[in-house]
Amino acid sequence: MLFGQLCDITGTDAIVLENIVDTDRLIDILQRSYPALIHSKYVIAVDKNIVSENTLLPNNSTVALLPPFSGG
């Protein structure tokens, strides 16, 4: 799942991918498809838990990429 301006980059708020072992591999694949993600800032949550390092992805897991917002 994608949030904020990341949706503008991918053109969608959800992408389904199969057989991805971990978050590093996932980000690598996404960056190849959407190079603008390389220059974007976001945090990664796996099944609604924020992660700060490479994390294994069990079957049917949901990964969320959340960018920071500054607006008020």
Next chain:
Amino acid sequence: MILKEFGKAGQQKLLDSRVLVIGAGGLGCPALQYLAAAGIGNIGIVDDDVVSLTNLHRQVLYSTFDVGFSKAEKAKFNLAKLNPDINIIAYKDRLTPQNALLIIGAYDIIIDGTDNFASRYMINDACVLLTKPLVYGAVSQFEGQVAVFNYQNKQGYISVNYRDLFPTPPLEGEVLNCAENGVLGVLPGIIGTMQANETIKLITGIGKPLINSLLTYNALNNRVYEIILSANTESRSLIPATIDEFKKMDYEWLCSPGKLQFEIDGAVFDDLLKSGSAGIIDVREPDELPVPKSFTYTQIPLSQFAEKITSIENETVILFCQSGKRSLQAAQLLFEEFGESKKIYSLHGGILAWLKNNLTEQS
């Protein structure tokens, strides 16, 4: 107030509490209205800006009569009409590392309703130093985020803070700037109201506030998504450890290191004009007004800047636009392409600020 969770004791807690709202804009206005109406006994309002007509769609505490006046003072005036029995203090100065600890230190709960990363990181760090709970809210286009940071429970355990979520500010260009990008007016109303709700829950001890958790709300599809946060090992080392260190922090620089490197004011701009060697580029879209008459320049709109960048031959380049934001982005692009081989400048405040101080153009 007839609510069994509240009762007289709950209402008394609200009356005894001290809440500081930083930023009386899209988030701050609705938060302030509900906090004043709920009977929070002491409310502080920090904002150094004035009410602007183009912001009234989301800053619903003000009317057209308030345009041009201090937001903090008008907010105080309008809230006093809503609830004359509470104390309200208006701080018209900009919050800086020098005054932040004194102001924040005088309150129990801090609400972040600011609109820029420099303020958000400064407020978070100050709240960590002073162990003050921070009710965070932020919006972008159609989405908002809410969380309660740095809350100390009865056992003394302190919850995660903003730096556990985003340890360092984004670099220039890594996120869209709200002022350039726009926000649906109702959205900060929803998020600001949720901030007021979290604040009332913290004070009265009811419900389950968003501690160690970040809630995101999408106004287009009404999707609510909540994620669980955890402490980030990097976070603690990034926050100034002492009050002295905090006061020396330059949050403006931290949040846009490119900015100070490229930006020049009107006087330096005039000197560079006189020297005659600089290439001046207008990065506004064609047909944007005003058109400056007293100097020559070329036009490369920001939308075509990347593809035309190699055609720029001058060693010294001055970029300008309307307000100085797009020219700063163009400066960043130019720097990425040419690095130190060109001297790159961006006119701070844009052509509008420059024209204000330029007598030749006005005559």
